[in-house]
Amino acid sequence: MASWKYLPVLLIWTWMVGIFDVASACTNCLKKNDTLTCIDEAGGTEYQLNLQSEGTILELSCVSHMKPLNVSFISDCDFPDVEEIEITGCSLPGVSYGDVILHLGIFPENVTTFRVRNGINQDDLEKWHLDGMDNLMILEMHNNKLKILPEEFFVPTTNLRFLKMSFNSFTTLPASLFTFTPFIETINLESNEVEVFPDAFFVNLTNLREINLSNNYLSDLSSHLFIDSSAIESLDLSDNRISRMDEDVFQDMGSLKNLTLLGNLLTALPEGVFSNLISLRHLDLSSNLIKYIPANSFDKTVNLKTLSLRNNSLNVLPDKIFIQCRSLQTLILSDNNLKTIKSEMFPIPETSLSYLDLGKNNLSFARNKFNILVAHDSPLDDFPLSRQIELKVVILNDNKIEFIPSVFNRVFLKLKNIDLSGNQIEYFDYHSLRFFEESVTLNLKNNKIKIIDFHDRVPPIKDKEVILFLEGNELVCDCRLYAFSKIVQGKPVGLAEGPPNIVVKDIDNVHCRDQDDNLEHLNELDLTTLTCTVRRCIGNCTCLHRPHDWMLIVNCDHLGLTHIPNLVDLPSNISVTLNLQNNSISSLQDLKSPRSSQVVNLTVSDNRLSFINETDIPNTLKILDVRGNNLTSLTEPLLKILNETDMILSLGNNPWPCDCGSIDFLNFLHVPSRKVTDFEDIKCADGEELLLDLNEYSLCPFFMQPMVIVSLVAIAVFLLLFAVLGTVSFYKYKQGIKVWLFAHRFCLWAITEDEMDANKKYDAFISYSHKDEEFVNTVLVPKLESEDPKYRICLHYRDWIPGEYIQNQILQSVEASRRTIVILSSNFIESVWGQLEFKAAHSQALQDKTNRIIVIVYGEIPPESELDEKLQLYISMKTYIKWGDAKFWEKLRYAMPHPPHLKKGHRRRRDTDKLELVKSDSKGGA
Numbered sequence: 001m002a003s004w005k006y007l008p009v010l011l012i013w014t015w016m017v018g019i020f021d022v023a024s025a026c027t028n029c030l031k032k033n034d035t036l037t038c039i040d041e042a043g044g045t046e047y048q049l050n051l052q053s054e055g056t057i058l059e060l061s062c063v064s065h066m067k068p069l070n071v072s073f074i075s076d077c078d079f080p081d082v083e084e085i086e087i088t089g090c091s092l093p094g095v096s097y098g099d100v101i102l103h104l105g106i107f108p109e110n111v112t113t114f115r116v117r118n119g120i121n122q123d124d125l126e127k128w129h130l131d132g133m134d135n136l137m138i139l140e141m142h143n144n145k146l147k148i149l150p151e152e153f154f155v156p157t158t159n160l161r162f163l164k165m166s167f168n169s170f171t172t173l174p175a176s177l178f179t180f181t182p183f184i185e186t187i188n189l190e191s192n193e194v195e196v197f198p199d200a201f202f203v204n205l206t207n208l209r210e211i212n213l214s215n216n217y218l219s220d221l222s223s224h225l226f227i228d229s230s231a232i233e234s235l236d237l238s239d240n241r242i243s244r245m246d247e248d249v250f251q252d253m254g255s256l257k258n259l260t261l262l263g264n265l266l267t268a269l270p271e272g273v274f275s276n277l278i279s280l281r282h283l284d285l286s287s288n289l290i291k292y293i294p295a296n297s298f299d300k301t302v303n304l305k306t307l308s309l310r311n312n313s314l315n316v317l318p319d320k321i322f323i324q325c326r327s328l329q330t331l332i333l334s335d336n337n338l339k340t341i342k343s344e345m346f347p348i349p350e351t352s353l354s355y356l357d358l359g360k361n362n363l364s365f366a367r368n369k370f371n372i373l374v375a376h377d378s379p380l381d382d383f384p385l386s387r388q389i390e391l392k393v394v395i396l397n398d399n400k401i402e403f404i405p406s407v408f409n410r411v412f413l414k415l416k417n418i419d420l421s422g423n424q425i426e427y428f429d430y431h432s433l434r435f436f437e438e439s440v441t442l443n444l445k446n447n448k449i450k451i452i453d454f455h456d457r458v459p460p461i462k463d464k465e466v467i468l469f470l471e472g473n474e475l476v477c478d479c480r481l482y483a484f485s486k487i488v489q490g491k492p493v494g495l496a497e498g499p500p501n502i503v504v505k506d507i508d509n510v511h512c513r514d515q516d517d518n519l520e521h522l523n524e525l526d527l528t529t530l531t532c533t534v535r536r537c538i539g540n541c542t543c544l545h546r547p548h549d550w551m552l553i554v555n556c557d558h559l560g561l562t563h564i565p566n567l568v569d570l571p572s573n574i575s576v577t578l579n580l581q582n583n584s585i586s587s588l589q590d591l592k593s594p595r596s597s598q599v600v601n602l603t604v605s606d607n608r609l610s611f612i613n614e615t616d617i618p619n620t621l622k623i624l625d626v627r628g629n630n631l632t633s634l635t636e637p638l639l640k641i642l643n644e645t646d647m648i649l650s651l652g653n654n655p656w657p658c659d660c661g662s663i664d665f666l667n668f669l670h671v672p673s674r675k676v677t678d679f680e681d682i683k684c685a686d687g688e689e690l691l692l693d694l695n696e697y698s699l700c701p702f703f704m705q706p707m708v709i710v711s712l713v714a715i716a717v718f719l720l721l722f723a724v725l726g727t728v729s730f731y732k733y734k735q736g737i738k739v740w741l742f743a744h745r746f747c748l749w750a751i752t753e754d755e756m757d758a759n760k761k762y763d764a765f766i767s768y769s770h771k772d773e774e775f776v777n778t779v780l781v782p783k784l785e786s787e788d789p790k791y792r793i794c795l796h797y798r799d800w801i802p803g804e805y806i807q808n809q810i811l812q813s814v815e816a817s818r819r820t821i822v823i824l825s826s827n828f829i830e831s832v833w834g835q836l837e838f839k840a841a842h843s844q845a846l847q848d849k850t851n852r853i854i855v856i857v858y859g860e861i862p863p864e865s866e867l868d869e870k871l872q873l874y875i876s877m878k879t880y881i882k883w884g885d886a887k888f889w890e891k892l893r894y895a896m897p898h899p900p901h902l903k904k905g906h907r908r909r910r911d912t913d914k915l916e917l918v919k920s921d922s923k924g925g926a
């Protein structure tokens, strides 16, 4: 005995623990912390005593003992306030519990609650074990491996209210067990091995409210078991082996509120088995094998609030099965084989049901009549739940549902939680995320969702939150995922009211599959790459739509095109990327079509371009790729445009000549901010040298070098001299040159009339019949020679050299005169025109178109038709003046050469003295 050593410590503890301290007077016990440890050194057992709740509860635990509970070595304890005792881990005592308690200084008659838990090596309870505990109200003997319960066990405890003898090994129980406990309220015989409970086991227990017989071996519920049990409110028969029950087994239980038949082997419900359970609130029939439920099974259970038929074998439910359950709030039908549900099955009025679990069935809902998979178009009436407007939770996981029913968004005002995981949904759009409640959870895990189509417009969900689960779907990384991904990634979606509050709870596990079959995390998805194929495209090209920059990507590569395809069919409000790589296009001229002005990115690499006309470049173009063509130069205007638009260029693999002609191009490339993607591919045609490595001098070796400058200056001086001399000689020999030019019909534009006529001796040669001599000599010549402007006139009588051959005379006269005036009269036609020589000479002169002829009709002449051909030609000449015409002189002077001063503003000196008047004496000469 060494306890005295600890006495001072114990005393300090005593002082510290205070008023409800274990009376340290217990001998053979030692106080550790607030626990008394009592060791029976002889028996080798150790007990611990623990007081709680101000001394009203005593816990006695057996630390190490194999023998019956025996506290006789402890004495002198005094616990007068203890009302509740809990004995843990001990075996049964050889005396009554009343004696044990008494030995610990407790008044047994004060004890109302007695618990014996986790006992070891228990055998049979004896009928005297509760002796002395007359006031016991709560008795719990839980988990003690007890096998036998004697018939008179409760005889001492007539006040018992609560009995719990769970987790023991009772196989049978005496029929009159509860005869001595008339006030009992709760009986828990859970987890024993009872196969049959005695008939009328609970008879005359008018206070009995709750019975728990779960987890026994009960297989047959006979109608006698619950005879006269009208007070019972809760009956738990779960986890037995009940496969059969009498149809009137519950007939006396009008007060029953809670009935649990979970986990039995029922395959069918007897007809009307619940028909007297008018108070029933909660019925659990889950985890049976129920295949058949009579149609009116629940017709009388009108107060039922919760019904579970989870995990049965139901293929169908009778029509109207729950229709009378007007209080039904929670209905669990999950884990069956239901293929269809009908709206008439559910309670009327439809204002009660708020929780419905239809998970793990075979349900699918009819699509709309067009069989179009557009969730928000499915007609409401077709949907069996559409009248259950109070639904808050709808669980439809693991069915065969192919779309999100639109009633969720349009009818269920209070919906907060939807589980559609494990279905076959392939698509949903933003309509499916519009709910009435502030925060709604939608579980779409493990479906086959490929597309989440938010278009580009985003729903005005405003302040409402939608919590999504999306793991395990088959999302496709394409343009249809663009808007949704953008929201999910928290990027601005360009809405005034802010993005809808969509939270994907399992975002870290949500992937989409891209074209290359790679999985990409949705929250890390590069939105700029999302595209979709556009079905209608141009020719054999393929079109992609890219929502990120509202781009249409037209791919026409490797199609053998020789022309740029016509873009007319494209929508007009979209930017275009045109890829014409690897074709045989030699000109960009078709880019002039109006639609081309939408092209922002043009790839014409590996084609046959050898020249780019700057007018072909659409002014919207930002990116131009002309690699691998035949380009040898870019014209100055083109370079100017490329410079101004600051275009991104790819120019490599063209045969750029590295010569003086490429200096502009080189300078263009040298601009530091130039956006050329492939400087390293811009090489000289004749080698591997990079154009950018060259400078002006190496590009054009003689340019600007001193020798060259000298030579250039010399050449320039020479050229200048040459030019001056040339000009001088030109002026000197101008006429000759011009005449030569004129004669050979070259450069006619260079020769003016004045210049041609500059050296002519006469202003006019007058050809007339000598019979009209008087008119010529007295009227015409004096007037022309004397009045201003004065003309020099050649008359063939006067000015001709005598003896010359007449034909030559005429030709010379015509040639020496600026004009030839013919006085056309009947005399002229008769005498002059008749002379062959004259006619020939005139005709010849006429052919010279530069010799302008003025015809003056003098007197009456025969009608034009009677004149001969040549003469008609004469008359048809434009200058045709009739003598006697009121404006005769004006017209004549107009037809005459205009004196230079009238044109040039200065008077040319006229040397009238030079007039050569040659009098001709040739008779009848022309």
Ligand SMILES: *[C@@H]1O[C@H](CO)[C@@H](O)[C@H](O)[C@H]1NC(C)=O
Binding pocket: 032, 033
């Ligand atoms: C009791 O005291 C010991 C030390 O004396 C300590 O190790 C132990 O944790 C305490 N136990 C409790 C339950 O306070």
Ligand SMILES: *[C@@H]1O[C@H](CO)[C@@H](O)[C@H](O)[C@H]1NC(C)=O
Binding pocket: 080, 081, 082, 107, 109, 110
């Ligand atoms: C316990 O019983 C004894 C004797 O009957 C009595 O004196 C005492 O007051 C009781 N204690 C309590 C707390 O009721």
Ligand SMILES: *[C@@H]1O[C@H](CO)[C@@H](O)[C@H](O)[C@H]1NC(C)=O
Binding pocket: 179, 203, 204
């Ligand atoms: C139940 O009580 C009635 C009257 O109180 C009595 O006649 C009957 O014998 C009792 N039944 C049992 C089994 O004790």
Ligand SMILES: *[C@@H]1O[C@H](CO)[C@@H](O)[C@H](O)[C@H]1NC(C)=O
Binding pocket: 212, 234, 235, 236, 258, 259, 260, 282
């Ligand atoms: C009905 O009884 C079972 C078993 O006793 C219990 O688990 C359940 O909570 C009870 N239900 C209600 C609503 O009281």
Ligand SMILES: *[C@@H]1O[C@H](CO)[C@@H](O)[C@H](O)[C@H]1NC(C)=O
Binding pocket: 539, 540
């Ligand atoms: C498209 O390709 C097919 C087969 O290669 C060819 O026969 C057809 O002419 C092409 N159409 C156009 C519009 O180029």
Ligand SMILES: *[C@@H]1O[C@H](CO)[C@@H](O)[C@H](O)[C@H]1NC(C)=O
Binding pocket: 553, 577, 578, 579, 601, 602, 603, 623
């Ligand atoms: C321009 O178009 C080509 C081919 O279509 C593409 O490879 C390139 O990435 C585009 N450039 C830009 C900046 O979008």
Ligand SMILES: *[C@@H]1O[C@H](CO)[C@@H](O)[C@H](O)[C@H]1NC(C)=O
Binding pocket: 613, 614, 615, 616
């Ligand atoms: C470029 O195109 C314009 C308009 O089609 C045309 O007038 C011009 O002659 C072309 N320039 C060259 C050098 O071909």
